[in-house]
Amino acid sequence: MLEFLHGIIEGFMPSVLVCFNPACRAKYAVTEVIYNCPRCGGLLEATKPELTQTPAQLKKLWRERRMNNTPIDQSGVWRYREFINFLDSESHIVTLREGNTPLLVSPKAARYAGLDHVVFKHQGFNPTGSFKDNGMTCGVSQAMRLKMQRVACVSTGNTSASMAAYASAAGLDPIIFIPNGNISYGKLAQALEYGAKTFQVDANFDQILALVRTLAEKLGIYLLNSINPFRIEGQKTIMVELMDQRDWKVPDWVVLPGGNLGNVSAFGKALREMLELGFIDKLPRLAVIQAADSAPFYTFMQDGGKGEFHSVTKPETLATAIKIGDPISWPKALLEVTTTGGVVESVTEQEIADAKAQIGAAGIGCEPASAATLAGIKKLITAGVMKQDADVVAVLTGNVLKDPDYIYKYHTGALDSPHGKRLLSTYGNRPIIVPNDPDRIAALLN
Numbered sequence: 001m002l003e004f005l006h007g008i009i010e011g012f013m014p015s016v017l018v019c020f021n022p023a024c025r026a027k028y029a030v031t032e033v034i035y036n037c038p039r040c041g042g043l044l045e046a047t048k049p050e051l052t053q054t055p056a057q058l059k060k061l062w063r064e065r066r067m068n069n070t071p072i073d074q075s076g077v078w079r080y081r082e083f084i085n086f087l088d089s090e091s092h093i094v095t096l097r098e099g100n101t102p103l104l105v106s107p108k109a110a111r112y113a114g115l116d117h118v119v120f121k122h123q124g125f126n127p128t129g130s131f132k133d134n135g136m137t138c139g140v141s142q143a144m145r146l147k148m149q150r151v152a153c154v155s156t157g158n159t160s161a162s163m164a165a166y167a168s169a170a171g172l173d174p175i176i177f178i179p180n181g182n183i184s185y186g187k188l189a190q191a192l193e194y195g196a197k198t199f200q201v202d203a204n205f206d207q208i209l210a211l212v213r214t215l216a217e218k219l220g221i222y223l224l225n226s227i228n229p230f231r232i233e234g235q236k237t238i239m240v241e242l243m244d245q246r247d248w249k250v251p252d253w254v255v256l257p258g259g260n261l262g263n264v265s266a267f268g269k270a271l272r273e274m275l276e277l278g279f280i281d282k283l284p285r286l287a288v289i290q291a292a293d294s295a296p297f298y299t300f301m302q303d304g305g306k307g308e309f310h311s312v313t314k315p316e317t318l319a320t321a322i323k324i325g326d327p328i329s330w331p332k333a334l335l336e337v338t339t340t341g342g343v344v345e346s347v348t349e350q351e352i353a354d355a356k357a358q359i360g361a362a363g364i365g366c367e368p369a370s371a372a373t374l375a376g377i378k379k380l381i382t383a384g385v386m387k388q389d390a391d392v393v394a395v396l397t398g399n400v401l402k403d404p405d406y407i408y409k410y411h412t413g414a415l416d417s418p419h420g421k422r423l424l425s426t427y428g429n430r431p432i433i434v435p436n437d438p439d440r441i442a443a444l445l446n
């Protein structure tokens with residue numbers, strides 16, 4: 001599955017790392033092992049790609065690459081490599097053929113939310129079942145380039161599953177840290193199966209991130225949380241692939257769940273760069289949806305992000321993927337939501353659970369955090385922010401099998417909110433226990 005490829009990347013104009021803080025903007029080589037600006041502590045980002053071909057030429061080339069059998073052209077990330085040009089050689093690339101995720105439509109889900117039409121970009125079709133693979137292929141490739149042996153992350157589950165797979169595929173040692181008892185078994189199982197050294201820590205995501213950063217520095221381990229700017233570069237391709245699949249027709253809205261806010265940072269950066277470089281002619285509005293009791297960014301954006309950012313000390317939600325109270329990338333997310341004229345919404349546990357059942361009943365399915373998108377759309381339609389005939393793409397971030405426990409409890413009326421309140425099984429689909437008796441079963445089917 002893993003292929004090491006050789007050759008210098010064609011038309012390579014290397015990115016550099018630049019401090020995201022507008023008052024600093026210090027620059028560093030992409031080969032420096034840093035996660036924050038050494039001068040001011042700001043977040044880092046890779047500079048915009050400098051292209052040697054026109055957008056029209058690249059659009060054609062990227063389309064043609066879909067026909068190739070080479071691993072990097074089959075990857076829905078590396079196919080767009082001119083847009084994420086931080087590597088100096090293809091020999092570092094570690095790919096599991098990530099990306100290539102479908103656009104799925106569901107009139108039923110659209111009706112539920114009050115839309116004429118909705119499109120789901122389903123990142124759950126990735127090799128480890130979430131959008132993290134788009135970023136992880138880049139993060140682990142950079143680890144190879146830097147000759148790191150050990151890589152680490154803290155995770156609500158999907159980052160760790162993804163990192164474990166890519167690191168093990170590359171022959172690196174994955175070390176993961178997860179909040180004890182607060183990730184779904186599907187995700188924990190993946191990390192164990194993919195061979196990660198796994199620490200379950202009695203602390204929440206935000207506390208463990210601080211711990212892991214200290215350990216990474218002390219022990220020379222490469223950190224692969226979304227603070228890593230190369231992961232953000234990879235996640236940009238979700239938007240590039242989306243536009244490519246839509247023949248470069250920009251939707252009115254792109255809706256996504258928000259946790260640590262890495263993904264909205266990546267989407268916004270990609271969209272701005274595509275606009276500046278002439279690939280698209282306008283920006284879609286970004287709508288970020290948070291779970292009500294893990295919604296510091298929603299609260300912050302209530303006055304347009306002008307006040308102070310306050311983290312939530314005890315974040316709660318059954319959508320454990322987005323159970324984060326102190327999102328590291330909020331300054332980037334603020335820029336991206338503002339630039340696109342976007343909005344931030346929050347949704348309740350019941351709204352997430354019911355929206356998820358609707359996505360499931362449409363034959364699509366997703367994990368709880370992903371369903372926050374449809375729940376958020378429904379709310380934005382009701383509030384008149386989003387129009388019924390809007391062209392909306394909702395990004396489903398994770399696969400339905402990530403959290404089977406949640407599903408079973410919802411459908412059997414046994415799902416309790418983090419505050420102990422029993423949620424309604426509004427669209428419940430209980431299994432029926434029957435004796436081995438054809439007449440009795442036939443009677444039930446009449």
Ligand code: F0G
Nearest residue numbers: 155156158159259260261262263397398
């Ligand atoms: N959806 C899913 C399924 C996720 O796993 C995550 C984040 C998000 C949405 C939110 O994305 O953090 O970029 O705003 N999961 C991380 C993890 C935190 O550790 O797997 P974000």
